[in-house]
Amino acid sequence: MRLHPLTSLAAAGSTAVITTAAASWPVSLTVIAAAVGLSFAQGAARRMLPAAAVILVPLVLSLLALHGLFFPEGTTVLAQWGPARVTAQGLQFALERAAQLSAAVLVLLLGSFTVSVPDLVAVLSTRGVNARFAFVLASTLTLLPAISSRLERIRQAQEARGLVIRPGIPGRVAAFRWQAVPLLLSLVEEAGTRAAALQARGFGSAGPITSYRQVLDSPVQRWARVVLLLAALAAIVFRLWQPTAGA
Amino acid sequence: MVQTPPPALAAGIEKFVFPGETEPVLAGISLTLVPGSLTAVLGGSGSGKSTLGRLLAGWLLPGDGGTLTGFFELAGTTVRFTGTAADPQIDPGRWGRQVGFVPQDPAGALSTVRVTVAEELAFGLENAGVDRASMAGAVRDTAALTGLAHLLDRDPATLSGGQLRRLAIGCAVIQRPAVLVMDEPFASLDTDGAEVLAALVRNLAQDGTAVVIMSQRAEPFLHTADTWLVLTGGTVAATGTPAEIVAAGALEMAGVIRPRPLTVARPRAGVDYQSAVNGPTALELRDVSFTYRRTRRRGWFKSQPGPPADPVLHGLSLTLDAGEILAVTGPNASGKSTLLRHLNGLLQPTAGSVLVQGRNIGGHPAGQVSRDVGLLFQQPRDQLFERTVEREVRFGLGRDGLAADQAVQRALAAVGLDHLAGRHPAELPASQQRLLALATVLARRPSVLALDEPTVSLDGPGLDRLDRVVRSTTADGNAVVLVTHDLDYARSIAHRLVCLEAGRLRGI
Incomplete structure (x- = not known):
């Protein structure tokens, strides 16, 4: 159970x-x-x-x-x-x-x-906890995978243009200096477009919110x-x- | 007397100016969307289609997003904007319940914080405070409408491109908006995917939704639209029924692509996948197979079940000569992009070998192989990461300043972007982003050019540039492999065509 x-x-x-x-x-x-x-x-x-x-x-x-x-x-x-x-x-x-x-x-x-973070977010939302707080909590689950896949994409784009990355973790750490700024800028840019999508889907509106997820x-x-x-x-x-x- | 139904949405945009700019990005646009109608807004790259779509859908708000002079009439209410601080404010949440929007990149519509497709669909309803039973019904109906019923428990992050687009459409229509605006929904969909989408749009229109599709290609399906609106430079160049617009020749002038009629431009080679041009071998694949690794175990004792690891490529063998153009076609998710990633070493085959200029690239880092093989990614935004167009092309060109300057200039001139060197890549329209990505590849003068869906998001002039680049690079003795779902384009340019289906090659 x-x-x-x-x-x-x-x-x-x-x-x-x-x-x-x-x-x-x-x-x-x-x-x-x-x-x-x-x-x-x-x-x-x-x-x-x-x-x-x-x-x-x-x-x-x-x-x-x-x-x-x-x-x-x-x-x-x-x-x-x-x-x-x-x-x-x-x-x-x-x-x-x-x-x-x-x-x-x-x-x-x-x-x-x-x-289970999704369960916790659902419980908190239905108990009147601020929707923004619930969103931040839910992000803890999806943010890290999203950042690491974005980093992987930037790394591949740079490798395709001649950045030689030695295999293994030390090589990747050494190459990270090339990826840090592009990563940050792309995350900031994405945050802007994401904000428009969230607002258009009613996120942050006044009034009660409900939860689709059922927590037993x-x-x-x-x-x-x-x-x-x-x-x-x-x-x-x-x-x-x-x-x-x-x- | 027959009464015309009131419009679901009407817009009169005298002008719309982005903050900090003086020239309007949209001007003199008038649009009336009747319930159950299908409207196509056609135009080349940078014609203002996406801006118009986002403005209609409340994703770009007058005020913070720019200065609007004009009006919107939605659900019988008219809001007027005079471009002053006294203008009304649009509540994007309430607007979004009436006007749904599917952006060009469908992933951009998702909340990213819901772990199943069903919960993602319900996100907008949750925010509107809809009770659980009604939500469950709406999720079920929308999933049936968009063909997502069998995917309701899947994590949205694991969906394919076509599934993601259907999810974004589902999220946009679940609250039954009167209007649905879609930006380039047909881009990168194969024939089957396009047919599924066309059927979905027809269903929505039959149910009374006013559908607006922004596109730079006059897709066959769009010929069934009630109205076409052709945009150039942010203003209406022509409006009327598809037949009227085609007769007036307005598409060509606006840089809109008309899918070419099926023609066989060149004799095709047999099914032995051997070269059609007699030059030295530039690239060879020997019995290449590839399987993605299983999802890593997350715990030390209890493992998480991952998706089954099916082989993506099965024993592919292929040779490509210098000066040759090979087109690889096939349905979505058949392994085409995976194949291209083997050519520059981003992926290593699980069995078999890849030889570039006769040298086995196995074990060499992708950064080294990329000197010989230039890869154009499927999504330009995956390839672009710098702050300016010029820096973008210069990345990785070495320390010799003068030689790098010349290479950057040459590459930008080849794709016609030399006048935009100081711009931010993210600000460019999609077609120019694709050309910029192509310039980053050309600047390195690779002997093999691997292009992943190069035609997607290119407008008419962009397509001409691509054609010229591909032909001149092969004339210089370089080889080109291009992956495309666009069979007409493949036939018009390639010396040889092969089809990749379920990871196996066959001749066409």
Whole structure:
């Protein structure tokens, strides 16, 4: 069964909140393992894991550098250079925070990479979300393929006129300087003609809009969304009540 | 007493001037479109057809888009424009419900944010707030009318050119506009595609839609139109029934192409696909087969099903001598463009080999092969990417400034665009864009010229230029391969004709 887009987003959001609030090693690692496992099962790993790496690697390294080297409460000193001391407690704290953060980031990325964007746009449109916002959201799905096919066309036109491009990704990257300006100009030009087409088809008109796409929902999913949101709220309240829980 | 029905749309354009220009692009045009009528607006490249079409359809708005003096009468309401700031504003959305438009490039009409044909059709209805049940009915009816019923779940990005045009027409007519304006709808359609389109237009007219077709070719179907309006230089050169216009000889004067009668200009060779001219071999294909790769898997574990990978070319063998013109014809989607892309190395055969001047080009980058083989793309806009006409032709001509200058001059003069060197390629009319693309190929003086549908979007004078270029390049000892769906043109110019059908060659 395909999940309603709001259900998957609610699940991702509340899992991220609960994991952050729980601040516990086992919970974080379980969520990380589950998110990675689900991404493979859903076929999203290829796109999701590189994105996660781009976000998490610098964050985790900075956490390690900050807390690993400068942790005043640390007592077990492993190494020392002047004011900077590597302490066991500092490292442990940094790793715990890194796991917590990774769990939240991975689960949110999983939600956004697996949600069906057309379904989400349809749901948002019928719930009165601004049509322009829905259009931008829908563009995330079509813009990248459109840009890459335009780039491919420009590249072929240039090759047909003698631009020698070495095979492989480095060759293409090196040749990109020839394509960047034409690509940008053609996208700007296309945006102008597209705007006329969209306006003539009533896009941006005042008044209610409807959606042709049907998104299946069920009472179970509606209840699940309420429970997920309540669970997230409960986790926050619990965390505020017991500030040292799990730390 | 018989009463004439009120017009679906009437327009009186005293003059229309683009922003920043002083000369009007349209002047003295008067047009009345009755329900159920078919009107053809004919004219050469740059005659103002597309501007008139976009103005009638609300794609070009008086005010931001230019200064209009004149009036429109739509659905009984007259709006007058005096070219001042006090002029009324047209609401393109409401106008679009009454007047549908299919642009020359059908992809330009799509929203690009809908993932199925059905949703793309419904986009305009969604914006008008139509309820779901009515939308479903309208989508079903429009799909049946335009022959899209079996494609409703397809992604619009995967449609062929002909299917895309029918989708654009569907999007334009789904709200049952009183008027449908189509800009060059027959360009690049093969005979079957043109017949499907003609039947569709007849159905729409029978249902009471006033249809306007802009074209630079007096297609056979357009001879059934009620009225022809011939434009030159943005103004009406002649108007009347097709018979009256033909009798007055107004088409030739306006640069409108009249499809040639079927004539066999040259003796044709047999079916061995061997050369008809005795020169050294310029190009040879040996048993070339090609299959597009399957769609890449998107995930690491779960793969997305891609379309089945059928071979596009099956064991093609062919030789072409220096000084020879070979025409390859065939229906849309038979692999003609794919074949041409093998000649300059943009595509590499999955089996077999391509030899240019006796040298196997396998493994050589297209940039190197292009020194010998010049390829004119099917769509000029795919070939043009620079900011000026002059820069466009100069791209890739090397660092020797003087030699490059001369090559640019020579190529632009050959296609008659030397007076437009400073213009932006996107501002040129379609016929001149095609000629500019041809100039970019000629400037490199290739020994083999590969032309993909070179006649599409050329007007009468443009076609003459093409003819001269092709004949002079072969007289210089170069070879020409041209792919065209226009059998008459192929017969009039080629030494040899072959037909590519479902990826296999056969003689004609």
